[in-house]
Amino acid sequence: MVKTIAVLGGGYAGLRVVKCLTHKKVDARIILINKNKYHYESTQLHEVAVGNKEPSDISFDIRAALPDSVDLIVDAVTSIDRENHRVMLQESDPVEYDYLVNALGFESESFGIKGVAEHSLSFNDIDSALAVRAHIERTLARYATSHDQNDLHILVCGAGFTGIELLGELIERIPEWTRQYSLPEGGITVDCIEAGKKILPMLPENLSSWAVKYLTDHGIKIHSGTPITEVRAGSVLSNDTEFPGNIIIWTTGVQGSHVICDSGYSQKRNRVVVENDLRVKDHPDEFLIGDVAAVPDPDSGRFYPTTAQIAVAQADCAASNLAALLDGRPTSDFHFSSVGTVCSLGPGSGVAAIDELGHWKFKGHKVGLLKRIVNDRSVLELAHVKEMLASR
Ligand SMILES: Cc1cc2nc3c(=O)[nH]c(=O)nc-3n(C[C@H](O)[C@H](O)[C@H](O)COP(=O)(O)OP(=O)(O)OC[C@H]3O[C@@H](n4cnc5c(N)ncnc54)[C@H](O)[C@@H]3O)c2cc1C
Incomplete structure (x- = not known):
């Protein structure tokens, strides 16, 4: 049988x-x-969440990629x-x-912190990534009538891999939103609140500090060693410190x-x-x-x-x-055995520690290309799951 x-x-x-x-x-x-009837690249959801990529850029129809012998139930x-x-x-x-x-x-994961589900948005699939994007754009557009500075304040909760990669995408996107919604130059601000003292601890010290400098040079404020204790409508609390902002994105894990x-x-x-x-x-x-x-x-x-x-x-x-x-x-x-770790900082930059063929460290614009190569080689045999399936 x-x-x-x-x-x-x-x-x-x-x-x-x-x-x-x-x-x-x-x-x-x-x-x-x-x-869903489609596969999406989870590793690129943050790009959809800020609008630097469309869902169709990171997804494909599963049935079309599967051999006929496999049954698919959606x-x-x-x-x-x-x-x-x-x-x-x-x-x-x-x-x-x-x-x-x-x-x-x-x-x-909310880690049981009060107010996370009610007052922040996270992304773990295409629909939730699009919901984040819609919320950002709705709130920025509202500034024209509200004149509430908090409508221009973005709070990113968590500086793990997802949070840091999201910050990189925001740097790329903010000038476009500023033009699109006729906002004051430099009006959109981004604060990242992180419990841990060290950012990107899985990378060598010189790479993680380069990444932090890159982000801060582009106007991002990173508050490390700042555990979030509560999320409220329009603010994030770390004990007695309050960070105001009407766009709260949850990426803590x-x-x-x-x-x-x-x-x-x-x-x-x-x-x-x-x-x-x-x-x-x-x-x-x-x-x-x-x-x-x-x-x-x-x-x-x-x-x-x-x-x-x-x-x-x-x-x-x-x-x-x-x-x-x-x-x-x-x-x-x-x-x-790991190929290495690549962390993008938007489409044009990033940091990478590659373990294969010796230990290599990269930073800056080369990393965008490297991410493609590493991804193609290992995970991303991922970006090409569709082709892999088709070329059996
Ligand atoms: C923004 C971001 C960036 C990342 N970047 C990297 C990176 O650069 N490199 C790296 O190695 N990792 C990265 N990761 C981590 C990586 O995405 C995950 O480890 C990986 O997706 C796990 O693969 P998986 O197949 O277990 O789960 P998923 O990729 O989450 O796939 C699960 C599948 O199950 C489906 N599904 C879920 N629930 C149900 C249900 N109830 N019934 C039917 N179907 C269901 C989903 O639709 C999905 O298709 C990143 C993660 C995020 C969020």
């Missing part, structure tokens, strides 16, 4: 698993379930009935599986999909600790990969960070292990 593999989520990890499984010509029925997973091997969907009938690959990705806790997994921030071969303890037919998985790094003893680069590598490992299980062979452990 042919086995059924259900792959949940058509992001980096989910699509890559499908691609590898079809490449390996496994003897199984493959069903991909994704809530629906939202609501939960997984793990005992009975069934995926519960919002609109369609449950889907039964023999093997499950859960790659449902990330959602924004992510958690895994809510489907994880809705399905009864033992989890922390909707992430499940998996075994070294990416399966779930006591559920040998389930793989968790990408941002829903907490994967131990045997070298450091810590968990790997959640990045697209690592999600894609996990997908390769999960697909190999699925093929092994179908053939009755043993599974292999996940190992990862």
